Amino acid sequence: MxxxxxxxxxxxxxxxxxxxxxxxxxxxxxxxxxxxxxxxxxxxxxxxxxxxxxxxxxxxxxxxxxxxxxxxxxxxxxxxxxxxxxxxxxxxxxxxxxxxxxxxxxxxxxxxxxxxxxxxxxxxxxxxxxxxxxxxxxxxxxxxxxxxxxxxxxxxxxxxxxxxxxxxxxxxNSETKEARRSRFWVEFSLYTIIIIIGFLVAVFGFRAAGYEAQFSQEMSTVDAKGIESSKVETVDYTLPPIVKPYNSEVVHADSFLGMTDTKLEAPSWMNGVNAGRKLNTVIWSIIAGTILYGLLRLVFRKPLGAVIHPVMEGxxxxxxxxxxxxxxxxxxxxxxxxxxxxxxxxxxxxxxxxxxxxxxxxxxxxxxxxxxxxxxxxxxxxxxxxxxxxxxxxxxxxxxxxxxxxxxxxxxxxxxxxxx
Incomplete structure (x- = not known):
């Protein structure tokens, strides 16, 4: 070894x-x-x-x-x-x-x-x-x-x-404006942490399922002399494409809920061949984190901050x-x-x-x-x-x-x- x-x-x-x-x-x-x-x-x-x-x-x-x-x-x-x-x-x-x-x-x-x-x-x-x-x-x-x-x-x-x-x-427990505002931002902080966990759940979940997708994107560049050239880049996705790269075509994509392609593209101002993939990952993180947060709220039937608060007593x-x-x-x-x-x-x-x-x-x-x-x-x-x-x-x-x-x-x- x-x-x-x-x-x-x-x-x-x-x-x-x-x-x-x-x-x-x-x-x-x-x-x-x-x-x-x-x-x-x-x-x-x-x-x-x-x-x-x-x-x-x-x-x-x-x-x-x-x-x-x-x-x-x-x-x-x-x-x-x-x-x-x-x-x-x-x-x-x-x-x-x-x-x-x-x-x-x-x-x-x-x-x-x-x-x-x-x-x-x-x-x-x-x-x-x-x-x-x-x-x-x-x-x-x-x-x-x-x-x-x-x-x-x-x-x-x-x-x-x-x-x-x-x-x-x-x-x-208080219903004053200041207390409600403090509770909101504490809960938002916890929700942000849950989104990071949602990112991990989404990535490792689809990685375990072996999901793969690939897109081809034509990239145009201008050199120092002002001469424009183009080349085709490929982008690999490990999460189902909610957003695909700008001006791209699907090469191969596993089916997810019957979806192998999407009409939604990353904005043209997002530079880089991987911009669409990164935006897609952010969206999946928010989706997975929100679902996970919702499940926790459903289980505890109260905000997460209110669940943790009693542990802090003393x-x-x-x-x-x-x-x-x-x-x-x-x-x-x-x-x-x-x-x-x-x-x-x-x-x-x-x-x-x-x-x-x-x-x-x-x-x-x-x-x-x-x-x-x-x-x-x-x-x-x-x-x-x-x-x-x-x-x-x-x-x-x-x-x-x-x-x-x-x-x-x-x-x-x-x-x-x-x-x-």
């Missing part, structure tokens, strides 16, 4: 250990109501079991990282699959550090799902080892990507604690607010080093300039400015509690767009390999 094969086995083991750890954290918190023993002892016992399990998962994840590195001869952060797996591992490292400080089992019940979703999301992309292009073959790749991801991981833990704070303090909201702030405060200088300082040094070495207004560079700067404002409002203006938690939640949405949206939607120098 090669080291790369061993790394794949370790990755699968890490994923299942994270899933079990999440279940144990749920038992530690939600099971207190049905336990015969003292609630504090119940949470302590199952919290210890959950933390040991999540630590074993992190050990397996580290094994995956270092064996893939040794087997491929390059740090495994060079494509979308490797980066997202590293981000999942970094979130577990950040969670482990914060948990060791505060010893709050509830944090695991919200942080572990983030890791599970990101690890599952990584599995959507091609998993083959891809050789580094010369610009990436630098020590600065290692320090830039790893420190930036670690800073983002602490932001993720801050997001989890901030969301927990909102679920703890929002009044789900938790000190000030502790959650402190955890969220502390995680972001730790992550900010790490992110500053990785996403800005080390990134500019690497950009100067690779492309001969420190800054080039590439989309990823711009959004990294936006993310840094956002969290700078968060810390300013927190420390200088006294924005704590509800305001601070909303900023932590919104901030991680900005980070997710920087990580996913820029890589998958906006073309640029920083678009990861394997994103097509």
């Amino acid at each position: 090669s080291l790369v094969d061993l790394s794949s086995d370790a990755f699968i083991a890490a994923f299942f250990l994270y899933c079990f750890a999440f279940l144990f954290y749920v038992i530690a918190i939600a099971g207190k109501k049905w336990s015969n023993r003292d609630p504090f002892q119940h949470e302590k016992r199952w919290g210890r079991i959950a933390f040991i399990t999540s630590s074993l998962g992190l050990a397996a994840h580290l094994t995956f990282f270092f064996t893939r590195w040794a087997g491929s001869g390059q740090i495994p952060t060079s494509n979308m699959y490797e980066f997202m797996t590293f981000l999942g591992m970094a979130i577990m490292i950040a969670f482990t550090i914060i948990y060791a400080i505060y010893r709050k089992a509830l944090l695991g019940m919200f942080s572990l799902p983030l890791t599970v979703i990101i690890v599952a999301y990584a599995s959507v992309f091609p998993q083959e080892v891809q050789p580094l292009i010369p610009a990436l073959n630098s020590i600065w790749l290692k320090v830039h990507v790893t420190t930036a991801a670690l800073g983002e991981a602490f932001f993720a833990v801050g997001f989890a604690a901030g969301l927990m704070y909102l679920l703890r303090v929002v009044d789900f 938790v000190d909201p000030d502790d959650l607010d402190e955890i969220s702030y502390r995680a972001i405060a730790i992550g900010f200088p790490i992110f500053t080093l990785g996403a800005l300082i080390f990134a500019m040094i690497w950009a100067n070495i690779a492309w001969g300039r420190f800054w080039g207004w590439d989309p990823k560079e711009v959004w990294a700067l936006i993310s840094w400015l956002y969290y700078s404002a968060y810390l300013h409002f927190r420390l200088s203006r006294g924005w704590q509690g509800l305001r601070s938690s909303w900023l932590a939640v919104i901030g991680f949405v900005v980070i997710l767009f920087t990580l996913v949206g820029v890589n998958l939607v906006i073309a640029g120098l920083h678009s990861y390999a394997g994103t097509n």
